[in-house]
Amino acid sequence: EGQLVDSGGGLVEPGGSLRLSCVASGFPFSNAWMGWVRQAPGEGLEWVGRVKSRSDGETTDYGAPVKGRFIISRDDSKNMVYLYMNSLRTDDTGVYYCTTDRMDVWGKGTTVTVSS
Amino acid sequence: QSALTQPASVSGSPGQSITISCIGTSSDIGGYNFVFWLQQHPGKVPKLMISDVSNRPSGVSNRFSGSKSGNTASLTISGLQAEDEADYYCTSYTRGSTWVFGGGTKLTVL
Numbered sequence: 623e624g625q626l627v628d629s630g631g632g633l634v635e636p637g638g639s640l641r642l643s644c645v646a647s648g649f650p651f652s653n654a655w656m657g658w659v660r661q662a663p664g665e666g667l668e669w670v671g672r673v674k675s676r677s678d679g680e681t682t683d684y685g686a687p688v689k690g691r692f693i694i695s696r697d698d699s700k701n702m703v704y705l706y707m708n709s710l711r712t713d714d715t716g717v718y719y720c721t722t723d724r725m726d727v728w729g730k731g732t733t734v735t736v737s738s
Numbered sequence: 739q740s741a742l743t744q745p746a747s748v749s750g751s752p753g754q755s756i757t758i759s760c761i762g763t764s765s766d767i768g769g770y771n772f773v774f775w776l777q778q779h780p781g782k783v784p785k786l787m788i789s790d791v792s793n794r795p796s797g798v799s800n801r802f803s804g805s806k807s808g809n810t811a812s813l814t815i816s817g818l819q820a821e822d823e824a825d826y827y828c829t830s831y832t833r834g835s836t837w838v839f840g841g842g843t844k845l846t847v848l
Contacts, residue, residue: 666842728783
């Protein structure tokens with residue numbers, strides 16, 4: 623059964639940067655499109671973005687609120703996917719989940735707090 | 739891309755059936771058969787309950803079913819049980835190659 627372990631969250635000041643990581647196991651990672659979903663405190667789920675598989679061009683797509691500030695990348699040799707977050711704002715605060723693009727496997731989430 | 743529209747809350751008694759609607763547009767729900775439903779218990783990780791409009795992943799109870807008509811998708815839970823009390827989210831693939839979520843529906847089992 624597939625497993626994702628996400629990490630890297632923490633407290634960062636507005637305007638700062640943070641890198642989240644996610645390691646996958648138990649499924650053919652190199653074939654999987656991988657994404658991130660976030661959830662602000664007390665709010666619903668919001669799609670952050672995805673990176674496609676290498677065979678599909680390893681291209682990325684992003685939700686409007688993060689486009690131009692966040693970058694998703696992958697390293698198939700390590701079964702890793704990364705979320706680089708720049709120009710962080712207070713409304714980026716929340717739990718960030720690593721997930722397969724088909725949302726059938728989820729990490730436990732890592733908490734990002736943007737505050738001065 | 740605007741969020742999909744879900745009712746904020748629904749409720750039902752044990753054994754009853756409930757349906758949660760998810761209204762989108764021709765650019766998302768109406769244009770693709772990629773509508774998923776997720777269940778999230780308080781403080782827990784979301785769980786995929788329905789994929790591709792009506793497919794149940796392995797291990798999901800057959801009390802959960804999904805459908806779509808036009809720009810509206812629906813999740814039906816039959817034979818309500820106390821453990822079904824949770825938040826439910828719909829999500830759809832969009833013309834912009836992104837996913838869009840609904841605002842979530844809180845299901846209360848009376």
